Amino acid sequence: LASGLSLKSNTVVHGGKGIKKPFTEVIKANIGDAHAMGQRPITFLRQVVALCTYPNLLDSPSFPEDAKKRARRILQGCGGNSLGSYTASQGINCIREDVASYIERRDGGVPADPDNIYLTTGASDGISAILKILISGDGKSRTGVMIPIPQYPLYSAAISELDAIQVNYYLDEENCWALNVNELRRALNEAKAYCNPKVLCIINPGNPTGQVQSRKCIEDVIHFAWEEKLFLLADEVYQDNVYSEGCQFHSFKKILYEMGPEYYNNVELASFHSTSKGYMGECGYRGGYMEVINLHPEIKGQLVKLLSVRLCPPVSGQAAMDIVVNPPVPGEESYAQFIKEKESVLNNLAKKAKLTEDMFNKIPGVHCNPLQGAMYAFPRIFIPSKAIEEAKAHKMAPDMFYCMKLLEETGICVVPGSGFGQREGTYHFRMTILPPVEKLKILLEKVKDFHIKFLEKYA
Amino acid sequence: LASGLSLKSNTVVHGGKGIKKPFTEVIKANIGDAHAMGQRPITFLRQVVALCTYPNLLDSPSFPEDAKKRARRILQGCGGNSLGSYTASQGINCIREDVASYIERRDGGVPADPDNIYLTTGASDGISAILKILISGDGKSRTGVMIPIPQYPLYSAAISELDAIQVNYYLDEENCWALNVNELRRALNEAKAYCNPKVLCIINPGNPTGQVQSRKCIEDVIHFAWEEKLFLLADEVYQDNVYSEGCQFHSFKKILYEMGPEYYNNVELASFHSTSKGYMGECGYRGGYMEVINLHPEIKGQLVKLLSVRLCPPVSGQAAMDIVVNPPVPGEESYAQFIKEKESVLNNLAKKAKLTEDMFNKIPGVHCNPLQGAMYAFPRIFIPSKAIEEAKAHKMAPDMFYCMKLLEETGICVVPGSGFGQREGTYHFRMTILPPVEKLKILLEKVKDFHIKFLEKYA
Known part of the structure; x- marks a missing residue:
């Protein structure tokens, strides 16, 4: 029926059922799900929706007037x-x-x-x-x-x-x-x-x-x-x-x-x-x-x-x-907080976009174009022919094989390029840049270590 | 493409643009839209959704503990x-x-x-x-x-x-x-x-x-x-x-x-x-x-x-x-109010179901089965052959013709039976019983007057 790879498959190996996994946490870098990765909601938006949901709050002094006006x-x-x-x-x-x-x-x-x-x-x-x-x-x-x-x-x-x-x-x-x-x-x-x-x-x-x-x-x-x-x-x-x-x-x-x-x-x-x-x-x-x-x-x-x-x-x-x-405008009570929250998210994303590009390009056999926008890296990865053979033996696309190995060994969940389409013979994966900066750094280090070991193993 | 009559067509004649209509208000009895007809939301439900929307409210003393627990x-x-x-x-x-x-x-x-x-x-x-x-x-x-x-x-x-x-x-x-x-x-x-x-x-x-x-x-x-x-x-x-x-x-x-x-x-x-x-x-x-x-x-x-x-x-x-x-249960703070609100809505609907059946069955040329459940009446209406002919001349199903006339003359919006299907040669309309009791009585009186005049006109 619906073809195309699901990006939010829940069939992730969660390390359970008594089999010890070499990681303590699955990091879901597979889907653009900002709040799940710790991003906080924009206060003003939630205030307005809460006011609409429970209009008794329109009488509450703890909600700003501009939010009440929108509601x-x-x-x-x-x-x-x-x-x-x-x-x-x-x-x-x-x-x-x-x-x-x-x-x-x-x-x-x-x-x-x-x-x-x-x-x-x-x-x-x-x-x-x-x-x-x-x-x-x-x-x-x-x-x-x-x-x-x-x-x-x-x-x-x-x-x-x-x-x-x-x-x-x-x-x-x-x-x-x-x-x-x-x-x-x-x-x-x-x-x-x-x-x-x-x-x-x-x-x-x-x-x-x-x-x-x-x-x-x-x-x-x-x-x-x-x-x-x-x-x-x-x-x-x-x-x-x-x-x-x-x-x-x-x-x-x-x-x-x-x-x-x-x-x-x-x-x-x-x-x-x-x-x-x-x-x-x-x-x-x-x-x-x-x-x-x-x-x-x-x-x-x-x-x-x-x-x-x-x-x-x-x-x-x-x-x-x-x-x-229709967000708060200059002169409105909530404007300062809104702008602060908005810019904090966007500045953070910009920082993480650059960080991700730089760190990927330091890994041998990985090339990553600049992340000019959106919220994903889509690096190209070199997969040795021995690994390609092993993937074929498992009836898997080579980048699916790579991503499954990455998940099993590091707990990092990304989506193979074959789910999005790519030129024949090239391999990629998609990873979100949504984890908090410190976590993202650790994640990228782990990918690096994994990739180097992967290259060695299948050299 | 999508066949089937839309129940919530917005092409209702709103009496505007300078043409004087013989009514002051369109009553939308065409769709089961309870709140739009004045029914109040269940307080507990909205409290929980508001708490989930804006979790700062979890610290507010004006929300009950059972709602906070759910949230x-x-x-x-x-x-x-x-x-x-x-x-x-x-x-x-x-x-x-x-x-x-x-x-x-x-x-x-x-x-x-x-x-x-x-x-x-x-x-x-x-x-x-x-x-x-x-x-x-x-x-x-x-x-x-x-x-x-x-x-x-x-x-x-x-x-x-x-x-x-x-x-x-x-x-x-x-x-x-x-x-x-x-x-x-x-x-x-x-x-x-x-x-x-x-x-x-x-x-x-x-x-x-x-x-x-x-x-x-x-x-x-x-x-x-x-x-x-x-x-x-x-x-x-x-x-x-x-x-x-x-x-x-x-x-x-x-x-x-x-x-x-x-x-x-x-x-x-x-x-x-x-x-x-x-x-x-x-x-x-x-x-x-x-x-x-x-x-x-x-x-x-x-x-x-x-x-x-x-x-x-x-x-x-x-x-x-x-x-x-998962509504409030006996012993919880919100139980009494929840039950009161729930029963008020359901008792009202039961009263209106009986009222509607009784009033329709007093109209000559209308027959209405008991409204045992749901929130609609689907009365059968007798349409005189002269009206059927006029409907045909307008390329309309006879009950669509009837419902359009009803709308134009009374402002009451109901859905013709042909939108739901009915035995060949029988005619019906669907009307919700959601308007408040007093309004529903007026509405039913208006339908009665309209129907009698309609029968006379096309006798």
């Missing part, structure tokens, strides 16, 4: 002023308005229409819904969906579930995982022989690869999508996670507008955001939104119908999303 | 003690344990295994997931799914989306919407000619029909499913909503066990529950669970894989579900 506004948007009511399937109106204002601020004034905003159950839900709409109803020739390799496995799973064709384009590892339009063209032209490519998926900043696309690259991609009449699906959930100097997040929407009416009146674009990543890390709330522009009215009707069958996204997740797009 | 237990089950972490795709362990204990208490000691419990994003999500698993991978002959008529349109929408065959069995309106096994057999035998029927869906208490199945009926259904090797899908989200004297909720799981090992070792059964209905009415939290027994290990593996692509159900919805299955 009252959200509750006014809810039937019976309760988080327990269904909302419109598209989400609460005033939150969609806040999302639109956020996008306008982010994109330097490019207009955003609340009607084009859909609140979702995390970004995954929005991505699956859009793919379902774009893929279904395609009679004869199967729909092709272009995805980057390496990719986030939600895409391969959704494509397989919807019986569409996965069209791979390869990111350029030699060039910091950049997207090259020539490679897009190659992939598209080859795919046209056996399917009908309709959708081009972009992940920026990249997951698992962490690259941040340049303005020029985005322009090239948009021109290509316009030329080839491809629906652009821009997964921008890491838009707040940019660390490298000289890198900056540019939204596809903004660049599309700046390229002029020929582009912004024609190119169909969906962009996704989430409460789960950024500096909030609120994965459990399953909050998210998508902005969809130039969608054909008939397709839009189908989308609304599909979403209405699911009734509505979780309302506390909608509330959490509201705070992400 | 601490839930937080201990969360990564980093935060609602913001992903949980296992199947849901938080300790909540699944609480669900299993609840089921054992409910079913008089019949064992329940937390491993068979899956927390879901409302019941709809669980139902869609199970149907997807059971339907997919069926090569040649398309899978048949038996559903009651009238049905809740989630079923028809999911079946159509999954490209399976909807096999209708009709509930017996003359007999209080009872399920008759002979009718099941007729439907199954006819369906075998053109599909491979594999799933039998039951809604008990019924939606939209409100009947509560007798023990005998459930035994007959289980025997039939056993005989015909059908997967039983028991939608039991209204298990707390039983009003008529002499009626009692029996879970399919309990009866299955009581029928002996030949049955309980063989019949595959999934049962669904939700935070949205009952006395809580917490629709917005999108909380729910399913218990699945005798699922084939391979199918179970596919289910876990499917759920893992969606990462996890919203964690505050999981917390809300925990309180539904």
Whole structure:
């Protein structure tokens, strides 16, 4: 059924049942689960959601006025002023308005229409819904969906579930995982022989690869999508996670507008955001939104119908999303604390991104591109041919074999590159940079020791 | 794409844009949205969720100890003690344990295994997931799914989306919407000619029909499913909503066990529950669970894989579900208030169920079966042939025409029977009994006046 490797498999060997393991703790560096790795929630966000949950607290002097103001506004948007009511399937109106204002601020004034905003159950839900709409109803020739390799496995799973064709384009590892339009063209032209490519998926900043696309690259991609009449699906959930100097997040929407009416009146674009990543890390709330522009009215009707069958996204997740797009502003009581918390998380991540890159590149047989954004390292690892043979004997992909050994010997859980896709004959793994700095250092040292021993063993 | 009428269409005529309407307020009696109709949340549930959301409140003297105890237990089950972490795709362990204990208490000691419990994003999500698993991978002959008529349109929408065959069995309106096994057999035998029927869906208490199945009926259904090797899908989200004297909720799981090992070792059964209905009415939290027994290990593996692509159900919805299955018990501080609030909601609903039945049956040309359970009336309405002709001229189903007229003239929004399915030539609508008693009386008077005028106009 759903193909693609699950990133959060719970079949991890927990060292139990009497078999002594050479580690005391499993470190789950396999999934971008910030709070589970010790990151603290943003106080203001939780205050607002708590106030919405239990409105008696609106009378409590221990909550700040700006949080109460947000909570009252959200509750006014809810039937019976309760988080327990269904909302419109598209989400609460005033939150969609806040999302639109956020996008306008982010994109330097490019207009955003609340009607084009859909609140979702995390970004995954929005991505699956859009793919379902774009893929279904395609009679004869199967729909092709272009995805980057390496990719986030939600895409391969959704494509397989919807019986569409996965069209791979390869990111350029030699060039910091950049997207090259020539490679897009190659992939598209080859795919046209056996399917009908309709959708081009972009992940920026990249997951698992962490690259941040340049303005020029985005322009090239948009021109290509316009030329080839491809629906652009821009997964921008890491838009707040940019660390490298000289890198900056540019939204596809903004660049599309700046390229002029020929582009912004024609190119169909969906962009996704989430409460789960950024500096909030609120994965459990399953909050998210998508902005969809130039969608054909008939397709839009189908989308609304599909979403209405699911009734509505979780309302506390909608509330959490509201705070992400409508945080405290200068002059408000909670502003100072909010900024302090936000910057602490982001500065820490930037520090850990650099640390991880540097430490990986000191290990012989490991190469790691700069972690320009997102929250993962995706180092390339050399696996000796003897190890490859042994992996084959165990009917395992070589990097799966490597990661299983790493887990068994160190308790460190990472995801093999084969779960994301990689060029034939190359091997990688994905590791989050979410553990606290001190723990991350120990973890990286352990990986280093393991890798050196692994090379020796299979030399 | 998704067929089936949406129950929460927002295309209601709101009387705006300068056209004067003969009413001052739209009353949305179309959807089971308790809080939106003024029902108050259960205090204890919201206290626990607020404590989990903002754990600083664990130090506040204004929250009761029993609520804090629940919150601490839930937080201990969360990564980093935060609602913001992903949980296992199947849901938080300790909540699944609480669900299993609840089921054992409910079913008089019949064992329940937390491993068979899956927390879901409302019941709809669980139902869609199970149907997807059971339907997919069926090569040649398309899978048949038996559903009651009238049905809740989630079923028809999911079946159509999954490209399976909807096999209708009709509930017996003359007999209080009872399920008759002979009718099941007729439907199954006819369906075998053109599909491979594999799933039998039951809604008990019924939606939209409100009947509560007798023990005998459930035994007959289980025997039939056993005989015909059908997967039983028991939608039991209204298990707390039983009003008529002499009626009692029996879970399919309990009866299955009581029928002996030949049955309980063989019949595959999934049962669904939700935070949205009952006395809580917490629709917005999108909380729910399913218990699945005798699922084939391979199918179970596919289910876990499917759920893992969606990462996890919203964690505050999981917390809300925990309180539904683990409410205050005698001796605890919050018990008295909890019971008072719970009984107030349920007694009110029982009163409104009787009131609605009585008032509908006083209207000429309307017949309404007893509302034994759930939260809807589904009266049969006589529509004169002149009105049927006019509906046809407008390309509308006659009951859709009736409901549109009702909305335009009274502001009352109900759902036409054709959205749920009904025997050819009969007409109905579904109306919730959620408005407060005084409002409900006015509403029913308005429906009565409208209906009499409608009969006169089209006589």
